[in-house]
Structures are given as structure tokens and as C-alpha cells.
Amino acid sequence: MYSVIEAEQRTPYRWRWVALFVILAVEVMDLLDALVTNIAGPAIRAELGGSYSLIQWLGAAYTLAMAIGLLTGGRLGDIFGRRRLFLIGAAGFTLASLACGLAQTPGQLIAGRAIQGLFGAVMLPQGLGMIKQMFSPAEQAKAFGAFGPVMGLSSVGGPILAGWLVDADFFGSGWRMIFFINLPLGVFAVIGALRFLPEFKSERVPRLDWLGVVLAAAGAFLLLYPLVQGRELDWPVWCFVLLAAGVATFGLFSIYEARRDRRGLDPLVTPSLFRKRAFSGGLAVGLVFFASLIGTGLVFTFYLQIGLGYSPLKAGLTTLPQALGTVAGFVAAGSGLSERLGRRLLLIGTAVMMAGTAGFMLTVWLAGAAISPWRLIPALVAIGAGMGLAMAPFFNIVLAGVDDEETGSASGALTSVQQLGGAFGIAVLGTIFFALVPGQVAAHVDPSSAELQSVLTTAGVPADTQNAVALGLRDCLRDRAGEDDPDVVPPSCRSAAADQPQVRAYAGEQVRAGFQDATVLTAGVALLLLAFAFGLSFLLPRKARPDA
Known part of the structure; x- marks a missing residue:
């Protein structure tokens, strides 16, 4: 060196x-x-x-x-x-x-x-x-x-x-x-x-610590697989067994790394790092922050393309304000804010992201079927700007309490946790979203509503059978929204009334409304994750080291 x-x-x-x-x-x-x-x-x-x-x-x-x-x-x-x-x-x-x-x-x-x-x-x-x-x-x-x-x-x-x-x-x-x-x-x-x-x-x-790599990989996979697949499989017992095994595997990993360090061998992650509050807190902040960030991005795509029917290009253009906000946040942080504010900039950025997420939820809820990419711009810009402000000082602040000889191990662990947080965000928020959609879609179908009765009358459904048809339509939409493979037509959707143009148009409106509600609720979970990351940020040092 x-x-x-x-x-x-x-x-x-x-x-x-x-x-x-x-x-x-x-x-x-x-x-x-x-x-x-x-x-x-x-x-x-x-x-x-x-x-x-x-x-x-x-x-x-x-x-x-x-x-x-x-x-x-x-x-x-x-x-x-x-x-x-x-x-x-x-x-x-x-x-x-x-x-x-x-x-x-x-x-x-x-x-x-x-x-x-x-x-x-x-x-x-x-x-x-x-x-x-x-x-x-x-x-x-x-x-x-x-x-x-x-x-x-x-x-x-x-x-x-x-x-x-x-x-x-x-x-x-x-x-x-x-x-x-x-x-x-x-x-x-x-x-x-x-x-x-x-x-x-x-x-x-x-x-190279090959056994440490195997243990870390096995622990992460054992936690991630049941989180992604559990909903589709109706959460069998073995899913929870895998989750417990994943936690136990990470416990074995920590014991093995400490023993390897005591023997004078190179550990995959230096155990002394976890005795530093700033570093351990930084890992927790990174895991929660990036889980919220990456998971929300995936749910937003589901809402735009599956719920609203946007084309891939239109969906990509809709995310442009958030990306531009991120660039603006990084530029502002690089103008000297990171050095002057330190941890306060991380807190400010996270708070701006929380405000943007709350604004996104409010916009989707109030706009309903009238939602458009233009209405989402203020909230998306705020989310992006907050992300840029928060991420700019994050790594230097977390590494502030790390000794020079620990920097390599700490950097690797920190970037790994960033990626791992993204993977868990995709798994957890994606699973929550699809678990919510069927119930939210069904909740919008009211068999006694005058609108649905008018739709069924226009479709030629006799008055004495309209209530049964409406109940069947609700079951159809719930089952269709909950179907793991959207190409599969559930048995409840094979009635003649479901094929009528008027009924199909009405059903499409209720599906969009259900996706809207599921998006708002899942964004609420992401907001809670950001609030948790905000609180954990107080574990970090106020400033990065001058030479970090």
C-alpha cells in the first residue's frame, strides 16, 4: 500500500x-x-x-x-x-x-x-x-x-x-x-x-473466506425466497421454517466470522465493526432506506402498467420527474451542503422523501380515475430530490466511525447491504401489494349500487337475476386480481354476463380503483419504512471525517 x-x-x-x-x-x-x-x-x-x-x-x-x-x-x-x-x-x-x-x-x-x-x-x-x-x-x-x-x-x-x-x-x-x-x-x-x-x-x-460467502448467500436466499413466493403458495409452513432458518444462518455467520477473526484469519466482514454504533446503525438505515426506495419503484411500475394500462414508454416517462429530482438533490448536496450539514442533510433528505411519498399517496387517492402523469410531478420531484439529498452524505457519514484498517471491509458490507435492502424491498413491498389487490378490487363492487344495476340492465340481465350476477362479478374480479398467473381465467369469470362490453368496461374501472387503493396502502408501508430510517439515522455521527 x-x-x-x-x-x-x-x-x-x-x-x-x-x-x-x-x-x-x-x-x-x-x-x-x-x-x-x-x-x-x-x-x-x-x-x-x-x-x-x-x-x-x-x-x-x-x-x-x-x-x-x-x-x-x-x-x-x-x-x-x-x-x-x-x-x-x-x-x-x-x-x-x-x-x-x-x-x-x-x-x-x-x-x-x-x-x-x-x-x-x-x-x-x-x-x-x-x-x-x-x-x-x-x-x-x-x-x-x-x-x-x-x-x-x-x-x-x-x-x-x-x-x-x-x-x-x-x-x-x-x-x-x-x-x-x-x-x-x-x-x-x-x-x-x-x-x-x-x-x-x-x-x-x-x-478469501469462502465459507463466510456461502453462509451469507444461504442466509439471504432463505429469507428472500419465502418472502417472494409465500403469497402465491398460500404461505405453507415450510415458508416460515425457511425464514427461521435464514435468521439462524446469519447467526452462524456472525459466530464463524468472530472465530475466524480471533484466529488471525481474514474475515469476510470484520466483527469489530458491529461493536461501533455508527456502523451498525448505518447498516440498519441502509437496509430500511433502500428497501423502501427500491420496493416503491417496483410497486409504482405495477400501478402504472398493470393498474392504469400505461405502455412501457409512457411508464418510463412518468418516472422522469423523480429522476430529475434525484439529480437536483445530488447537485444541491454537492454544492457544499454535505460538508456543512452532515447528518442533518441525511435527515432533511429523508423528511423530504416522506413528504413526497405522502403527497404521492394523496394525489393517487384524490385523483382516482382522473390520474395523469402531470398530476404526479410534484410528489415525484420531491421523492427524487429527497433521495439525492439523503444519499449524497450517507456513505461518508456511516464510515466516519470506522478505523482505517476496517475501511475495506466496511465499504464492502455497506454496499452489500444497499443491494440486499433493494432485494428485500422488492420482495416485501411487492408481496404486500399483490396481497392487497384482490380485496381492494372486490371492495369496489357493490351489488346494490345503482350504477352496477344500470350497467347490468343495459347488458340485458333480467332484474330478478341482477343481484346474483353482481355477486358473481365481484367474485370474478377478486379471483382474477388474486390469480398468480394473469393469463388464467378463473371459473368465476366464465359467465355470459362477464363478456358483455358494458360489464367489461365497468369491471375495468373497478380493477383500476382497486389497484389505486392497493398502491396507496403499500406506499403507506414504504412511508413507515422511511420514518423508521429517519429515526435510526440519529445513531450516525453528526459529520463525516475530513478525509473520508
């Missing part, structure tokens, strides 16, 4: 700015792939079949694999060389993208997404490590500063690009183009890495 004096005296790497461009290319690939399946998910499910949980797994498989891989990705670079691991990660991510684009079954696509996440976790830490070694301390701020605009542009362009590619249907590829577009980026990254990236290895080669 270089000392500060040696770092200042050494000659910066000649091709460092070109190398930075190559590193940013893979950042774009990762950021796009983390966002695009939310928009393309309903179109993917419509073609490949399967239940709505497929859409949840498209995001959860990627983020869960990324979370587990990030625990070891940086250390693999220390052991085998950062340039070599960058090449392996970029090539693997590109090939996994090709496999996703060619997938013919839901299982193949989910497996491809998981492989993408693993290779992404191998690839991304190497670029960050090389920047610290290629650039002088004076230039590192500029190099790392380039990530902000790239993240901002990707968050703005990702959903829109995904919607446009799906709707454009280039060469008849449909949703598959969201993965094929990675191929030129990946080829560029591999060629650029071969030509311009230098090789770096750590002077002290750590030992």
Missing part, C-alpha cells in the same frame, strides 16, 4: 482519463440493468408467461447476487489483480446479458439475471480501486466526481430507454433489446480494459 507522501510523489498513470471512461462504461451497464426490468417486467411476463412474482425475481435475483458478490469482489481483485478481475467481470456481464436476451423461459431469465449480478459484483469494485491508484490525490476528487453525472444521467435515461426499446420493438426483439444494448458497451469495456487499464495487486494478499 502507498503512503500519502508516496502517492503524492508518484507519476500519475498516463492513460488514466481514458481508463476512467472505460470504468464509467461498466457503471452505466450496471445502473441501467438495475433499473430497466422494472419498466420492462410486465412485457417480459406477458411473453414468457409465469406469475407476477417473475417481475419481482427479475430485480431481486440481480440485487441479491450483487449483494453477495460485493462482499468478496474487492478482495478478489487484491488476490488476483484488479485488471484481470475487471476483464472477467465485464466479459461475464456481457455474456450474461446475451443469455438474458436469448432466454426462452422465466427460469432461464432469472438465472441470467443472477449471473449478471455476480459478474457485476466482480467488475465494479475493481474500477473504484484502480481510480485510487491511477490518479494523484489532487485528481481523485475530479475522477470520483464524474460518477455523479453518470449516475444522474443513467437514472434519468434508464427507465425511458427501457420503455422506448420495448415499444420500438427493433427487429422484433421487444423487451430483449434492453439486454442486447449491453453488448456494444461490454465489448467496448473489454477492449478498453485490454488496451488502457493497468494491472494492480495488493502488497498484502488476503485469504
Whole structure:
């Protein structure tokens, strides 16, 4: 490892700015792939079949694999060389993208997404490590500063690009183009890495904790799988057994890591970190904050595309105000607010997100069937701006109480928890949403209402059978909304009255109203998560370290 004096005296790497461009290319690939399946998910499910949980797994498989891989990705670079691991990660991510684009079954696509996440976790830490070694301390701020605009542009362009590619249907590829577009980026990254990236290895080669990786991966999967699949399977006993086993596995993981540390071996996560209130609190804040953030994004997609029937492009454009708000929040935080306010900026950002979420709930509830993308703009801008303000100081503040020799382990654990929180948010909020929809849809069908009686009369239903038909319609809509596979027609929906145009139009209105209510209630759960994250934030230091 270089000392500060040696770092200042050494000659910066000649091709460092070109190398930075190559590193940013893979950042774009990762950021796009983390966002695009939310928009393309309903179109993917419509073609490949399967239940709505497929859409949840498209995001959860990627983020869960990324979370587990990030625990070891940086250390693999220390052991085998950062340039070599960058090449392996970029090539693997590109090939996994090709496999996703060619997938013919839901299982193949989910497996491809998981492989993408693993290779992404191998690839991304190497670029960050090389920047610290290629650039002088004076230039590192500029190099790392380039990530902000790239993240901002990707968050703005990702959903829109995904919607446009799906709707454009280039060469008849449909949703598959969201993965094929990675191929030129990946080829560029591999060629650029071969030509311009230098090789770096750590002077002290750590030992890899393979058993720790297995325990962490098993614990996360045992918790995540029943959360996603439990609703579809009607929560059998074994789902709760898996949840308990997941908690127990993480307990074994902590015991094993402490024992490994006492023996003088390299643990996957340094146990002393968890004795620091700031770090433990930061992990809790990150888990809850990103669960709310990522889970809400998925539920919003369900509402727009399944509930309101928006096209992928229209849904992507509807999310644009939130992305622009995020960019504005990052810019404002980077103008000096992070340094001056520290933890207060994190609290302010979370409070703004809470206000935006409450505004979103109120807008959806009041607008009803008259909802439009324009009405959502103020709330979405507030959510995005709050997210940018809160995220900007988060990592530096959490790492403020970490000793220098613990920084590598702490950074890996923190970024892993960020991804793990996203996976759990997708699982939990997605499950809550689909559990609420059937009851909310049925609640809007009142067999005694004058509107429904008028609809049935217009459809030619005799007056003496209208009450029975109305009850049947309510059962049909409830069963249809609760069906795991939306292509399956429940037996309760096979009556002749259900096929009448007037009845179908009325049913569509009630389904939209039910999705609206389920969206408001699920957003309320996300609001509670943000409030919990707000409270946990008081565990963090007031300021980041000057050199963090």
C-alpha cells in the first residue's frame, strides 16, 4: 500500500482519463440493468408467461447476487489483480446479458439475471480501486466526481430507454433489446480494459473466506425466497421454517466470522465493526432506506402498467420527474451542503422523501380515475430530490466511525447491504401489494349500487337475476386480481354476463380503483419504512471525517 507522501510523489498513470471512461462504461451497464426490468417486467411476463412474482425475481435475483458478490469482489481483485478481475467481470456481464436476451423461459431469465449480478459484483469494485491508484490525490476528487453525472444521467435515461426499446420493438426483439444494448458497451469495456487499464495487486494478499460467502448467500436466499413466493403458495409452513432458518444462518455467520477473526484469519466482514454504533446503525438505515426506495419503484411500475394500462414508454416517462429530482438533490448536496450539514442533510433528505411519498399517496387517492402523469410531478420531484439529498452524505457519514484498517471491509458490507435492502424491498413491498389487490378490487363492487344495476340492465340481465350476477362479478374480479398467473381465467369469470362490453368496461374501472387503493396502502408501508430510517439515522455521527 502507498503512503500519502508516496502517492503524492508518484507519476500519475498516463492513460488514466481514458481508463476512467472505460470504468464509467461498466457503471452505466450496471445502473441501467438495475433499473430497466422494472419498466420492462410486465412485457417480459406477458411473453414468457409465469406469475407476477417473475417481475419481482427479475430485480431481486440481480440485487441479491450483487449483494453477495460485493462482499468478496474487492478482495478478489487484491488476490488476483484488479485488471484481470475487471476483464472477467465485464466479459461475464456481457455474456450474461446475451443469455438474458436469448432466454426462452422465466427460469432461464432469472438465472441470467443472477449471473449478471455476480459478474457485476466482480467488475465494479475493481474500477473504484484502480481510480485510487491511477490518479494523484489532487485528481481523485475530479475522477470520483464524474460518477455523479453518470449516475444522474443513467437514472434519468434508464427507465425511458427501457420503455422506448420495448415499444420500438427493433427487429422484433421487444423487451430483449434492453439486454442486447449491453453488448456494444461490454465489448467496448473489454477492449478498453485490454488496451488502457493497468494491472494492480495488493502488497498484502488476503485469504478469501469462502465459507463466510456461502453462509451469507444461504442466509439471504432463505429469507428472500419465502418472502417472494409465500403469497402465491398460500404461505405453507415450510415458508416460515425457511425464514427461521435464514435468521439462524446469519447467526452462524456472525459466530464463524468472530472465530475466524480471533484466529488471525481474514474475515469476510470484520466483527469489530458491529461493536461501533455508527456502523451498525448505518447498516440498519441502509437496509430500511433502500428497501423502501427500491420496493416503491417496483410497486409504482405495477400501478402504472398493470393498474392504469400505461405502455412501457409512457411508464418510463412518468418516472422522469423523480429522476430529475434525484439529480437536483445530488447537485444541491454537492454544492457544499454535505460538508456543512452532515447528518442533518441525511435527515432533511429523508423528511423530504416522506413528504413526497405522502403527497404521492394523496394525489393517487384524490385523483382516482382522473390520474395523469402531470398530476404526479410534484410528489415525484420531491421523492427524487429527497433521495439525492439523503444519499449524497450517507456513505461518508456511516464510515466516519470506522478505523482505517476496517475501511475495506466496511465499504464492502455497506454496499452489500444497499443491494440486499433493494432485494428485500422488492420482495416485501411487492408481496404486500399483490396481497392487497384482490380485496381492494372486490371492495369496489357493490351489488346494490345503482350504477352496477344500470350497467347490468343495459347488458340485458333480467332484474330478478341482477343481484346474483353482481355477486358473481365481484367474485370474478377478486379471483382474477388474486390469480398468480394473469393469463388464467378463473371459473368465476366464465359467465355470459362477464363478456358483455358494458360489464367489461365497468369491471375495468373497478380493477383500476382497486389497484389505486392497493398502491396507496403499500406506499403507506414504504412511508413507515422511511420514518423508521429517519429515526435510526440519529445513531450516525453528526459529520463525516475530513478525509473520508
